[in-house]
Amino acid sequence: MKYYISAFLLLSLFLSACNPLKVPKTTMGHKMSAIPTDVVPTTSEWRVGVDHPQAKEQIPISLLIKDSSNQPITSFETVHEKKMHLFIVSKDLAYFAHIHPTYKENGLFEFTASFPSSGEYKLISEFTPKGGGDSSIENHWLHVEGEKGKAIPLVADKKLTHTVNGKKVALSFDQLIAGKTIHLTFSINDAKTNKPIKDLQPYLGALGHTVAMSADAEKYLHIHPMTTDGNGPEVTFMTIFPEKGIYKIWGQFKHKGKVFTVPFVINVPK
DSSP states (O other): OOEEEEEEOOOOTTOOSSOOSOOSOOTTOOOOOSSOOSOOOEEEEEEESSSSOBTTSOEEEEEEEEETTSOBOOOBOOBTTBSEEEEEEETTSOOEEEEOOEEOSTTEEEEEEOOSSSEEEEEEEEEOBTTOSSOEEEEEEEEEBSSOOOOOOOOOOSSOEEEETTEEEEEEESOOOTTSEEEEEEEEEETTTOOBOOBOBOBTTBSOEEEEEETTSOOEEEEOBOOOSSBOSEEEEEEEOOSSEEEEEEEEEEETTEEEEEEEEEEEOO
16 A cells, blocks of 8 residues: 655755855856745655565655645756755665656656665655745655664764775865854865876766755755866865754765765764
8 A cells, every 4th residue: 555645845044955055156057045035835745655665675656746735836947957856864874865756747756766774764855846946845754674774873074084986085174163154175086096086077967966964864955066167176065054963964976977975974063
């Protein structure tokens, strides 16, 4: 038996999906604003194609986007090459995925997802109905049954340099404090030669994408790069962390046709 859950759009200061701050246009001309100022009110119905979703199995999922009068929204803007960006994050923030559901018609989006272990997963959909200036957000918690994964404590990194897919990536900030405008910069070098990588490729219409989540998985930021010259090795983003605490950050970039994701855990002071 299929089921659905309705959820009303939650709007929160600084948590506009793609629009954390007023900054110059990004590499592809997508504007950012300090708060969501032109968001179309939405609701959503989430349907899961099985009664008891199991880990490591392909699970069909759909969501129907409706307006405030409970009617399907039929037309959506294409933002960063897609009509919807959807992020899947486990409750402990150990798992992260960025996918793009297929738009069918009459407000209906469909996708298939596999989850690595049992537990609670948050599904965050981001989209812009036609005529809306800022992105709308709908989210849903999904319980997955099956084999448990190894518990990974969420602890701030002592060193903000990680190696992923042959890339040595360092993360730095001009300042790190809650409630203040900050610049975060990813510096990307070849892990073997330590030479700077200067030929990053656009990924979904930008030189990179960054998602940040608070430790309780309640505060979500999707950040796009500021206007930059060249294609690396540095990519700079601007945002605001709304409250102090632990956040996990996933930076996504593309090089030689392959997308790589690098995670960091930071402690944002007050």
